Amino acid sequence: MTTETADNGVNVQHLLEARQALTEARDAAQFTWKATNEWLNGTHSRSSVDSYHGLGAEHQHRSTFSFEADHPLVFGAEDNAATPVELVLAGLASCLTAGVAAVAQNREIQLRSVKATLEGSMDILGILGGDPDVRNGFNDVKVSYDIDADATAEEIRALVAQSQKRSAVYDIITNPTNVTVEVN
Amino acid sequence: MKTATVVVGAGHSGLAVSRRLTERSIDHVVIERGEVANSWRTQRWDSLRLLTPNWQSRLPGHAYGDNGSGDPDGYMSMPEVVGFMSDYARLIDAPICTGTTVASVRSRGAGYIVDTDRGRWECDTVVLASGGFNVAKIPELGGAPPEGIASLSAFEYRNPDRLAPGGVLVVGASATGVQIADEVHRSGRPVTVAVGEHVRMPRLYRGRDVLWWMERSGLFDERYDEVDDVVRVRRTPSPQLVGTPQRVTLDLNALTDQGVRLVGRLAALRGSEALLSGSLANKCELADLKQGRLLDTFDEWAESSGLDEVGPPERFAPIRVPPSPPLKLDLARGEISTIIWATGFKPDYSWLDVPVLDHKGQIRHDGGVVTESPGLYVIGLNFLRRRKSSFICGAADDSRDLVSHLAGHLDSLVPA
Numbered sequence: 037m038t039t040e041t042a043d044n045g046v047n048v049q050h051l052l053e054a055r056q057a058l059t060e061a062r063d064a065a066q067f068t069w070k071a072t073n074e075w076l077n078g079t080h081s082r083s084s085v086d087s088y089h090g091l092g093a094e095h096q097h098r099s100t101f102s103f104e105a106d107h108p109l110v111f112g113a114e115d116n117a118a119t120p121v122e123l124v125l126a127g128l129a130s131c132l133t134a135g136v137a138a139v140a141q142n143r144e145i146q147l148r149s150v151k152a153t154l155e156g157s158m159d160i161l162g163i164l165g166g167d168p169d170v171r172n173g174f175n176d177v178k179v180s181y182d183i184d185a186d187a188t189a190e191e192i193r194a195l196v197a198q199s200q201k202r203s204a205v206y207d208i209i210t211n212p213t214n215v216t217v218e219v220n
Numbered sequence: 221m222k223t224a225t226v227v228v229g230a231g232h233s234g235l236a237v238s239r240r241l242t243e244r245s246i247d248h249v250v251i252e253r254g255e256v257a258n259s260w261r262t263q264r265w266d267s268l269r270l271l272t273p274n275w276q277s278r279l280p281g282h283a284y285g286d287n288g289s290g291d292p293d294g295y296m297s298m299p300e301v302v303g304f305m306s307d308y309a310r311l312i313d314a315p316i317c318t319g320t321t322v323a324s325v326r327s328r329g330a331g332y333i334v335d336t337d338r339g340r341w342e343c344d345t346v347v348l349a350s351g352g353f354n355v356a357k358i359p360e361l362g363g364a365p366p367e368g369i370a371s372l373s374a375f376e377y378r379n380p381d382r383l384a385p386g387g388v389l390v391v392g393a394s395a396t397g398v399q400i401a402d403e404v405h406r407s408g409r410p411v412t413v414a415v416g417e418h419v420r421m422p423r424l425y426r427g428r429d430v431l432w433w434m435e436r437s438g439l440f441d442e443r444y445d446e447v448d449d450v451v452r453v454r455r456t457p458s459p460q461l462v463g464t465p466q467r468v469t470l471d472l473n474a475l476t477d478q479g480v481r482l483v484g485r486l487a488a489l490r491g492s493e494a495l496l497s498g499s500l501a502n503k504c505e506l507a508d509l510k511q512g513r514l515l516d517t518f519d520e521w522a523e524s525s526g527l528d529e530v531g532p533p534e535r536f537a538p539i540r541v542p543p544s545p546p547l548k549l550d551l552a553r554g555e556i557s558t559i560i561w562a563t564g565f566k567p568d569y570s571w572l573d574v575p576v577l578d579h580k581g582q583i584r585h586d587g588g589v590v591t592e593s594p595g596l597y598v599i600g601l602n603f604l605r606r607r608k609s610s611f612i613c614g615a616a617d618d619s620r621d622l623v624s625h626l627a628g629h630l631d632s633l634v635p636a
Contacts (some may be wrong), residue, residue: 062579176544194509200502201417210498211487214362 042186046141064091080106080116121174125154128205131177135199143192148184177209223247224630226334227347228325230256230316232279232305233600234349235428236615238314240623246630250314250349251336253321257305259351260298266379267403268355269295269463271395273429276613280620282308286464294431295463326573327593330633344633345595345626348572348583352601352610353565363489366551370558375559377544380407386557387411389494389549391486393418393554394457398470398563402462404560412549412556413475415500416485420507420539421459423469425518427531430461437521441617444587447603454603457564472504472539483545492552496545504539562611567601588622595629597622 058065067090072084086100105120107113118126129152140147154175162170183192201207225241225336227234230252241248252258270277275292285292296304309316323335325346334341356373365371370384374396377465380403389399393415405411421430433438444450462470472482484497512535519533549556569577574593576584583590583598587605590596599618601610608614 132384190512193505193582194513197502197505197509200499206499206502210484212490212495 040147041145042158044137044141044147047137048138048141051138054140066090076104076116079111079113081105121156121158124209125156125177128177128179128203128209129154131201131203131205132181132196135203136181136183136195138199139195139202140185140187143191143195145195146186148186149182150185151182153180153182154178174209221249221339223249223343223624224343225249225345225347226251226325226332226341226343227349228322228334229348229350229352229600230309230314230318231259231349231352231600232257232308232612233615233619234347235305235308235312235314235317236279236619237347237349237599237623238316239312239625240619242312242314243280244623244627246623246627248315249341250316251320251322251334251341252316252318255306256309256316259353260301261307263375265374265377265400265403266298268399269297270301271295271458271461271463272431272613273463276435277304278616279308280612280616282311293467294465313536322571324571324573326635327596331595332574344630345597347622347626348596348598349600350567351496352567354568356440356561357564357566359486361486361489364389365489365494365559366492369551369556371561372558373561374565380404380409383407383409384557385409387555388558388560389414389486389556390560390562392416392562392564393460393472393482394562394564395459395461398460398472399462400560401480402470402474402478405459405475405478409558410479410481411475412481412483413472414483414486414494414496415472415503416497417457417503418472418507419457419459420471420511421461421469421514422471422511422534422536423461423467425515426522426534428466430459430559433518434607435613437518437611438604438614439517440613442545442607444603444605444609448474450603453602453607456602471536473537476540479553482542483549484547489551492550494549494556496547496549498547500545501541504541508538509558512587523573588618589625595626597626 039202067088069083069088071083073081075081081104083103083105085097087094087096089095103123104117105123106116107119108115133150133152136150137147154177156174158174159170161167162172181196183195185192224246225248225250227237227250230250234250235256238248238250255261272295273292274284274290274294274296277296284290295407317338320336320338323337324330325334331342331344332346334343334346356375358373377400383404387410388404389412390397390404391414393413397413401411401413423430425433447453460471462468468474476482482500484500485503486494487497488495515533515535522530566581567583569581569583576590576592576596578584585598586593588598590598598604599622600615603609605618605621606614611616
């Protein structure tokens with residue numbers, strides 16, 4: 037079912053070479069990802085991403101990327117942009133989909149279309165402080181993929197499973213992380 | 221004392237190497253800190269049986285049932301394993317120094333110095349056959365279990381009666397974890413298993429032992445230099461198998477059927493809380509898919525080889541993942557009284573003073589040949605040369621290959 041000439045636009049060779057090189061150069065594998073954020077008004081703010089550290093050096097993105105976030109009208113806000121938790125869903129989706137493409141390339145599976153639908157369920161009494169037993173975050177995140185590819189149904193399920201296994205955002209969401217917030 | 225080869229460890233690997241050396245009339249000594257099969261005597265829980273069926277217990281010049289007794293499809297208990305290996309040691313007349321602990325192995329000139337608590341050996345070559353499973357690997361979780369919770373590794377576990385009453389958290393769901401979880405739950409102590417990556421296998425497939433399929437289909441003989449990613453396959457956890465007279469399958473569904481609770485991988489200990497990963501569904505999906513691919517491989521081999529001595533192809537129900545497994549356990553609440561770490565094992569090279577370990581403390585080798593230090597060999601590790609390398613039957617082929625290399629090395633030392 038697979039084709040020898042699958043091209044999903046992922047440079048798998050580059051990734052495999054990087055893995056080989058970084059296994060022997062552990063320091064270069066230490067990356068720091070960065071973002072800045074500035075309050076605009078109300079619950080509306082803008083985050084910017086322009087550089088990251090890795091391979092022993094500072095790197096600039098090709099341009100500065102910005103992401104706005106706000107709260108919705110039902111919260112009495114202006115709904116100028118997606119909510120932060122929706123950006124988290126977007127981050128998870130992008131990470132998993134990138135993984136699906138990379139794994140498919142490595143397995144020489146040609147993708148034709150990959151679509152994901154995400155739902156994060158939440159009891160908002162948590163963030164409103166209305167019930168101390170309710171957590172702030174998602175109770176549950178559901179991701180549903182529709183994938184058209186030159187592969188069997190099992191091979192497609194294996195792509196999605198392997199993508200989760202190697203996904204940074206999936207790991208960030210499913211496992212605890214120490215977070216330190218300081219005020220300068 | 222001088223000899224050509226010092227073999228460290230008189231388990232199945234060391235004994236197989238000794239037999240191969242004797243076949244070639246290479247002078248050697250096998251140094252053993254305890255008795256023959258020491259780890260099998262002292263570091264295993266009471267009820268453990270081998271994962272491999274008896275017929276598969278073959279060493280060079282010796283096989284289970286050579287005396288015509290026993291059940292070839294059974295699985296040896298630990299006393300039987302010790303008996304099997306002791307018989308083998310006598311049969312091959314292995315030159316073993318028991319009760320001798322190696323203090324250091326270091327190189328000198330073209331050879332090695334092996335210092336023990338009973339004297340020094342000077343030799344040309346050393347074979348490390350001390351095993352890959354000497355020390356329990358316990359993950360760094362950012363904290364320790366709270367006071368009052370007993371915490372023991374699989375090496376320390378003996379039987380459920382020695383545990384305190386109350387709930388038990390078994391960390392890990394590979395062969396060790398599922399076997400201990402099964403036994404402890406049967407003792408009446410409620411068991412929770414924290415499930416990370418694991419390898420699911422049925423005990424029997426199409427009426428045959430799954431390891432019969434592994435061997436006959438050629439998968440067991442797959443070589444380390446033929447696989448895509450040898451680092452990954454060497455890290456693959458042991459399959460969820462158990463050797464019982466009933467030849468039962470012990471997968472996560474079997475545990476769930478008994479009432480064992482499945483939760484996600486143990487991700488962190490914070491204060492009195494054990495934090496669990498939300499990845500349980502994917503860990504089970506990965507294992508289900510991997511099992512499916514393995515069975516596909518068996519079926520394709522059976523078809524292409526015209527096999528007719530087996531039953532029809534089977535597929536097993538997916539692992540039932542609880543809909544909302546908990547993300548934390550409060551260890552101070554009294555629900556859990558014991559944590560058992562079934563999180564893997566690693567070799568102990570604390571006495572190896574030859575700089576051949578990587579940053580993770582694993583020995584760098586090419587199929588057991590420690591190329592950075594000519595004359596040094598290692599045997600008995602996961603996928604050392606073949607998929608079966610860490611099994612008893614793997615020692616037969618690996619010892620032949622490595623002793624052949626070693627003999628060539630000794631020949632090269634002889635002045636022209």
